[in-house]
Amino acid sequence: MDRKTVLGRYEHEGFSFLTITLPSFGKDFQKSLDQGYVDRSLFQGFSWRAGLPRFLGGFLDRVFDRSSGVLLDDPCVDAIRAVRQLSLQFSKVTFPCSEMREKAAIREYVECEMDVRRNDRVLSEAFLADFRRISSLLFRRLFSRVDFDVYHAENMLIPKHGPGSTADRLLGNQKYELAEWTERLEKILPSGEFLLPNWSYLDQYDAIDIREPGSERPVKVISVPKTMKAPRIIAVEPTAMQYAQQALLRSILKNLERDDFLSGLIGIRDQTPNQRMARDGSRDGSLATLDLSEASDRVSNQLVRAMLAPWPHLHEAVDACRSRKADVPGFGVLRLAKFASMGSALTFPIEAMVFATIVFIGIERELRTPLTPRHLKMFRGEVRVYGDDIIVPVDVVQSSVERCEILVS
Numbered sequence: 001m002d003r004k005t006v007l008g009r010y011e012h013e014g015f016s017f018l019t020i021t022l023p024s025f026g027k028d029f030q031k032s033l034d035q036g037y038v039d040r041s042l043f044q045g046f047s048w049r050a051g052l053p054r055f056l057g058g059f060l061d062r063v064f065d066r067s068s069g070v071l072l073d074d075p076c077v078d079a080i081r082a083v084r085q086l087s088l089q090f091s092k093v094t095f096p097c098s099e100m101r102e103k104a105a106i107r108e109y110v111e112c113e114m115d116v117r118r119n120d121r122v123l124s125e126a127f128l129a130d131f132r133r134i135s136s137l138l139f140r141r142l143f144s145r146v147d148f149d150v151y152h153a154e155n156m157l158i159p160k161h162g163p164g165s166t167a168d169r170l171l172g173n174q175k176y177e178l179a180e181w182t183e184r185l186e187k188i189l190p191s192g193e194f195l196l197p198n199w200s201y202l203d204q205y206d207a208i209d210i211r212e213p214g215s216e217r218p219v220k221v222i223s224v225p226k227t228m229k230a231p232r233i234i235a236v237e238p239t240a241m242q243y244a245q246q247a248l249l250r251s252i253l254k255n256l257e258r259d260d261f262l263s264g265l266i267g268i269r270d271q272t273p274n275q276r277m278a279r280d281g282s283r284d285g286s287l288a289t290l291d292l293s294e295a296s297d298r299v300s301n302q303l304v305r306a307m308l309a310p311w312p313h314l315h316e317a318v319d320a321c322r323s324r325k326a327d328v329p330g331f332g333v334l335r336l337a338k339f340a341s342m343g344s345a346l347t348f349p350i351e352a353m354v355f356a357t358i359v360f361i362g363i364e365r366e367l368r369t370p371l372t373p374r375h376l377k378m379f380r381g382e383v384r385v386y387g388d389d390i391i392v393p394v395d396v397v398q399s400s401v402e403r404c405e406i407l408v409s
Contacts (some may be wrong), residue, residue, distance in 0.1 A: 005055055015371045018090040020229045021045060026087030033080070038069035059083050094225035101222050102231055103330070109221065109341075110331050112297045117337040119406065120302045127361075127406065128306050134139045134364065135357040137371060142262055145246070145255040147311040154193050154322050159247035162345065164241040167220040167327075178239050180209045182216050184320040185244050188313075194243070212263070218325035218333050219343065233297075235326055235341035244321035245345035252349050261376065267386035274386045281391065287382065288397045292355075293406060295388030299351045307353065318346065352385045355404070359383060359392055362400035373375040 009017045038052055038060075046053040052060045053068035060066075060083070062076035149156035149246070161175040170178065181191040191208050192199070211217070217238040223231035237245070257263050267273060270295035281287025290296070300324070308315040322340055327333050339354075340347045363379065364371045384391045392400050 002056055002058070003056075008216050013368055015095070019093050019095070019227060022087045023091035023227070023229075025053075025141060026084055026091065027082050029087060032064070032069075033071065036071045038064055039068075042106055043258075051388065056083055056086065067137050092227060094227070096225055097223075097227075097229070097231045101229070105223060105230050105233055106221070106329055106331075108294070109297065110328060110334070112294050113336065113338060114336065116298060116300050123300075123302065123406070128303075130361050130364075131303060131357055132306050132309070134360050134371060135353070136310065136371070137376070138265070138357060138360065139262070139307075139353060140310075142252070142255050143308065143311045143314055146251045147253075147314040148182065148252040150248075150313040150317045152186065153189055153247075156251065157189065157247040158250055159189070159194055159243045160250070161239070162242055162246060164242075165236050166218055166242060167236050168239050170239045175239050175243070175370075178243065179204075179207050180211065180217070180238070181240050182213070182320070183210045184213060184216075185240065186210055188317045188320045189244055189247065194247075206210055213324070216324065218327045219323045219341070221326050221341070223326045233322070233341070235343040237323060237343055241323050242345060244317075248317055248321060249345045249349065252346075256349070261380065264380055265384060266349070266388075267384060268349055270353070271386050274384055274391055277384055277391045281394075286394060287391055288394045290359075290390040290392060290397070290400060290404060292388050292390070295355070296340075296347050296351055297338055298341050299339045299347075299354050303354055304339045304350055307357065309409060318350070321346070350385050352387055355390055356383070356385045358403045358406070359385070359390060359396075359400045362403040363392075363396050365403070366396045366399040 006017075009021070013021065025043060025046065032038045032042060040048075043053045043055075045187075046055045048054065049057065050065045050066045052064055057066075059076075059079040063083070064071055064075075064077035073399075096102075163169070166175070168180065178195060181195065185191070190204055191210065192202075195208060196202070196204060217240075219237050219241075220233035221233060221235050224231055226232035242269055253268055256266060256268065264273075278289050281289070304318065305315065308318055323336070323344070325333050325335055327342070339350060360371060360376075360379075360383070363375075363383075367375065369375075379393070382393045390400075390404075
């Protein structure tokens with residue numbers, strides 16, 4: 001009967017049944033395992049018999065009690081593995097979405113931007129004060145070192161071009177012929193030092209187009225395949241911005257990895273520690289994973305500015321290589337309140353620092369005492385942030401979630 005259900009629904013609903021509906025079933029199954037019972041609000045689109053869905057009922061009966069929906073004392077591990085394999089095997093197929101779903105994702109990107117703008121207006125001074133204090137406690141050594149590198153930029157910052165697309169459509173080695181810079185970048189990373197190979201190329205200096213803030217090239221918002229339910233929305237940066245961002249990223253990574261505490265708190269290159277912590281937390285119930293919706297697009301530039309304000313050179317450099325506008329299909333050019341979307345080289349490390357700060361604000365609230373370096377050491381190995389993948393101890397989950405909800409309210 002399960003096989004007939006899959007074949008029949010595939011015939012009527014198409015590939016979306018395998019790539020959208022079945023993965024939704026798998027996620028609801030996982031949620032039921034986590035909470036210890038099957039909620040009637042889950043498994044939408046599937047018929048029920050007593051307290052469980054009919055679909056894959058033979059497996060479900062070996063995991064949950066059908067009369068009550070409660071997790072069995074000794075659920076069958078093989079049945080759990082089978083349900084996950086059957087329901088999630090098509091979840092990450094990277095086929096293009098329908099045009100309707102693509103437009104909906106673009107619309108959600110714009111709505112998310114409006115949410116960030118609204119949230120900026122209601123951020124309390126008390127929260128911003130806590131945010132500045134905790135971020136300084138966590139990152140002042142890192143920021144001081146990167147600030148030093150920016151101050152001595154000509155000797156300490158080494159930019160590079162990435163392999164990806166750019167908003168001005170320069171590809172491969174064409175990027176080394178870059179002749180466009182911005183007035184904001186010129187103050188921090190002079191084009192003569194960072195675009196010309198050496199001063200024997202001085203005759204090419206006059207050909208560099210130094211753009212004022214009002215005429216800067218916007219990022220280009222595009223969609224790339226993720227799942228058939230929704231594409232991933234990213235922003236393709238101009239070549240000049242990408243080049244400068246890579247210089248700052250190199251300095252951040254170098255100084256982050258030399259700090260014993262921060263290298264354990266913030267992950268940039270390797271997700272394995274987060275995966276290991278999530279596995280261990282699942283086994284003993286000591287750690288939890290926080291999942292933020294559209295996390296990258298919800299990091300406010302106002303928070304980033306507050307975090308970096310005490311370090312003037314770093315603050316100005318991060319602001320200078322941040323694109324302020326986005327060209328969004330169907331909506332035109334919009335001014336951005338978010339720090340940056342996926343596509344900027346700085347999005348990943350900066351969002352991780354913002355989320356880590358917010359988590360420790362929640363921890364401070366749970367402890368009911370101002371955080372000190374001693375408190376930070378207490379949570380070493382129990383808190384780790386890899387982009388928007390956040391691991392925290394279970395006893396501070398509620399307070400951490402309440403703080404994180406400031407970004408998504």
